[in-house]
Amino acid sequence: MRTQRDVYAHLNNEVLHLANQGVTINEIHNVYSLPESLKQNWAAHSYHGSEEHNSRAVINRYLGYWDANPATLMPLSPADSAPLYVEMMGGAGKIIPKGKELYNKGEYFAAVEILNKLVYAEPENQKAKDLLADVYEQIGYQKESPSVRNSFLAAAYELRNGLPPGEAVSSASADTIRGMSTELWLDFLGISMDSSKVGGQEFVINLVTPDNKEKFIVELSNSVLTNIKGEQAEKADLTITVDRKDLEKVMGAAATFDSLIKEGKATFEGDHKAFDVLREAMVGFTPDFEMVPGASPKKGTSQAKAPL
The missing domain is CATH 3.30.1050.10 (SCP2 sterol-binding domain)
Structure with a gap:
């Protein structure tokens, strides 16, 4: 119980300590870490949730999602900004080899940074999607938190295969x-x-x-x-x-x-x-929209009835 108390108290207090020194919500997950004494205690590990996610949540609770930089206040949607990045990087012909290089070096998050933009700019580029899926898979394998691991592995699956067909899950019992x-x-x-x-x-x-x-x-x-x-x-x-x-x-x-x-x-x-x-004017909702680019629903996915 003392360990659990200290895990959450440290998370809250240290994140706010760092926030008061100018660390923003878009940086905190790369800065915050538990003290060594807690890292050595198995009960303090990220079996549910994660330090990366929860550290951002603390700042969001107290300060909101915005980091106070006007460049991030009204950013372009990824699909709108990605083509510009891809153009400035020289196109897929240069991005994919660099992505493979970063992948081979184990610099997975750096690879994500460029490959994700390429996939947004070219959602039908299966070569790019497969490489990004490989990167996501390696990140997922290294994550202790099941929710974080599954997020990366699910994205890898969707990039390779698209959203799986079938009936949408219904909660209307x-x-x-x-x-x-x-x-x-x-x-x-x-x-x-x-x-x-x-x-x-x-x-x-x-x-x-x-x-x-x-x-x-x-x-x-x-x-x-x-x-x-x-x-x-x-x-x-x-x-x-x-x-x-x-x-x-x-x-x-x-x-x-x-x-x-x-x-x-x-x-x-x-x-x-x-x-x-x-x-x-009623619309029926189904949870089969894509969360990663290029994973549009395959034919055969169900359509929910409008609620009237």
């Missing part, structure tokens, strides 16, 4: 849906809505769930969907009445409002256009 509040689900609708599709649209919907005596105002304005619990608008464009137990079928994508209306389990009073606008 019946128990999960029952445990989700109606208010939380309405917040999720606000996240799922593509705001670019509702520009200039405005409406107010009353939602009533009689079986649990809940009521909500759902409002679209300024391209954002918000809700207020426990209230009803006097002049709503539409009032939707549905028991919470039936609404859960919509929440879990086991039914739609259209099917509930046909079954007599939901009623719409007012202008259906408000609901139609909302439904057309």
Whole structure:
């Protein structure tokens, strides 16, 4: 217990000590290290989390993600900046041999610095992706923290093979849906809505769930969907009445409002256009987007249903 106390106390105090001497969030992971006495204690090793990740997290907690250098305040996206770097380095023909040289020397992070830019600039360059994957693999093999190791090894796999096909993992079990509040689900609708599709649209919907005596105002304005619990608008464009137990079928994508209306389990009073606008703007999310360049989803990946 004393070891664990000292690990986290040292991490917090030493990182802030260094931050007060000007070490930034983009440098701290290369500067901070545990004292030798803790390094020699197996219980203090990075079996969960890592010093590199957690040292940055300490600065982020107290000072935020920005290092106060204006060059990093609004940086170009990697895909936009990478072509410039690649051009200035002389193109893939020079970068790949240098990357191999650094790899052979064991200077893996230096190799990542140039190869990652090449892969962003040329995401279809499989030779570059394979070399970067080799580098990531070696870094991963050397990391004690499982989460850090798996990050590098997963990136290596995706660079070589692309994202694996198959069904996306679903967390929308019946128990999960029952445990989700109606208010939380309405917040999720606000996240799922593509705001670019509702520009200039405005409406107010009353939602009533009689079986649990809940009521909500759902409002679209300024391209954002918000809700207020426990209230009803006097002049709503539409009032939707549905028991919470039936609404859960919509929440879990086991039914739609259209099917509930046909079954007599939901009623719409007012202008259906408000609901139609909302439904057309909904987007279904699947966790199959790439995290490393050039690993776009292969054919056959699943598409999630929109949440209405």
